[in-house]
Amino acid sequence: MLGIPERALRNGMVLPPVTERPRTQGRSGLDRWTMLTLYGWWSLVFYRVFADLASEVRRYYISYLWWVFEPVLNMAVLYLVFGIFMNRDTPNFVQFLLVGVSVWKWFGSTVANGSNSIINSKGIVLQAYLPKSFFPMVVALTDYFKFLIVLGLLLLFLWATGFPPTRAYLALPALMAAQFLVCYGLAAVLAAVVPFVPDMRFLVATALQVGFFVSGIFFDIRTVLLPKHMLVFHLNPMATLIAGYRSVLIEGAWPDAQALAFAAAVGLVLCLVAALLLARLDRVYPRIL
Structure with missing residues (x-):
């Protein structure tokens, strides 16, 4: 499998396939080498994602069913508290809240786990070379897979409650x-910095708690915020994304194209900054971990 030693697989450690640049100076040779390298890198990423998912479910008695039960329990609690006991006057508040919480959970989980991905992989970093972008990418894809399960359950709930x-x-x-x-x-940006400033992990946790309450999860920004505050609020890409999901899933309307483009642009800038940081510090991490 991709030149990965069987012994490394049995020990749970993934090593990259050994590839060398072709001696030919032709462009086709370099392009072929690049394609093989990218194929090997992505193959390792997906292998590690599925390995982490399999390792996670082995820790639970109910195995994969926990990925279904956990979001169902969370949705049930929110429905009981806000839909029945508190009896909010806001129309469709339960659906409104569930969409916001589900979207934020994906973001919060990826940032919290991804920021520690390099420092938590000290054993691999010290034993084998891997591009350091490998570690936050594995976390991002793992949490994305879990979000797809949550999204499927959320859609079933919305359809059952009158939102086809x-x-x-x-x-x-x-x-x-x-x-x-x-x-x-x-x-990835945080993962690049945390090994140098380990205390930043606590700041990340605090920032995520603050972000949870200021990203419009519990309120509709169109009815709560003053017009002069809207611009500042929309600088938060997660606030615009959550509003976009609600437009699609609850209102049946298209999301704001400008807000969506802004969020994507912020994401691209973050990815570029992360790529530059990780490339520059790639060989430094084994010396500081």
Whole structure:
């Protein structure tokens, strides 16, 4: 499998395939080498993602079913508290809240886990060479897979409570792509810095708690914020993405194209900054971990 030693696989450690630049000076030779390298890198990423998912479910008695039960329990609690006991006057508040919480959970989980991905992989970093972008990418894809399960359950709940699918669902891939860029980009930037400043892990946790309450999860920004504050609020890409998901899933409307483009642009900038940091510090991490 991709030149990975069987012994390394049995020990749970993934080593990259050994590839060398072709001696030929032709462009076709370099292009072929680049394609083989990218193929090997992505193959390792997906192998590690599935290995981590399999390792996670082995720790639970109910195995893969926990990925279904956990979001179902969370949705049930929110429904009981806000839909029945508190009896909020806001129309469709339970659906409104569930969409916001589900989207934020993907973001928060990726940033929290991804920011520690390099420092938590000290054993691999010290024993074998891997491009350091490998570690936050594995976390981002793992949490994306879990979000797909949550999204499926959320859609079933919305359909059962009077919110059928509409043509606006065609915008979901664009929303998820923009959010993936934001999630991975921020997680990778933090992953590049945390090994040098380990205390930043606590700041990340605090910032995520603050972000949870200021990203419009519990309130509709269109009815709560003053017009002069809207611009500042929309500088938060997660706030615009959450509003976009609600437009699609609850209102059956297309998301704001400018807001979506802004969120995607922020994600691309974060990914670029992360790539530059990780490339520059790539050989430094083994000396400081």
